[in-house]
Amino acid sequence: MDGSQSPLKSPNDIVLARQLVRRAAQELGLSLVDQTKVVTAASELARNALIHGQGGVMTLEVVENSGRRGLRLTFSDHGPGIPDVNLALTDGWTSGNGLGLGLSGARRLMNEFTIDSQIGRGTQVTVVRWK
Numbered sequence: 001m002d003g004s005q006s007p008l009k010s011p012n013d014i015v016l017a018r019q020l021v022r023r024a025a026q027e028l029g030l031s032l033v034d035q036t037k038v039v040t041a042a043s044e045l046a047r048n049a050l051i052h053g054q055g056g057v058m059t060l061e062v063v064e065n066s067g068r069r070g071l072r073l074t075f076s077d078h079g080p081g082i083p084d085v086n087l088a089l090t091d092g093w094t095s096g097n098g099l100g101l102g103l104s105g106a107r108r109l110m111n112e113f114t115i116d117s118q119i120g121r122g123t124q125v126t127v128v129r130w131k
């Protein structure tokens with residue numbers, strides 16, 4: 001369970017995070033389609049941490065469950081938090097001028113999705129894709 005952390009503080013950090021996730025997904029042996037799903041989800045969640053969460057950190061881990069391996073990504077920030085998580089997970093809902101498909105899309109693209117957000121404290125989103 002080696003975890004690596006990368007900052008999400010600038011647009012270029014998003015590019016770097018995408019590259020790290022792509023490489024990890026390749027090394028895990030995910031199919032090209034699954035690699036793209038994971039990179040797309042990571043990109044959306046990293047962007048959310050940067051734009052809505054005032055910057056954050058991505059943690060990348062290889063996890064194992066009953067001999068099955070997976071990639072677990074955690075995006076955490078100390079931003080304003082999300083007042084209504086269910087609303088935020090609605091397709092097309094945005095508090096700003098985004099497309100409102102980041103959270104809902106990431107949930108669909110991954111096998112596991114958990115979100116913990118507290119007003120004034122921040123947001124943590126953890127996603128897993130199993131091989």
Ligand SMILES: Nc1ncnc2c1ncn2[C@@H]1O[C@H](COP(=O)(O)OP(=O)(O)O)[C@@H](O)[C@H]1O
Pocket residue numbers: 044048049052053077079080081082088089093094095096097098099100101102103104123
């Ligand atoms: N890390 C975060 N911190 C605070 N609010 C967030 C965060 N991530 C998502 N949100 C809120 O959830 C909404 C929906 O997110 P998302 O589906 O990615 O759409 P978009 O980013 O296009 O607005 C955002 O508009 C924002 O209000």
Ligand SMILES: [Mg+2]
Pocket residue numbers: 044047048098100101102103
């Ligand atoms: Mg978004």
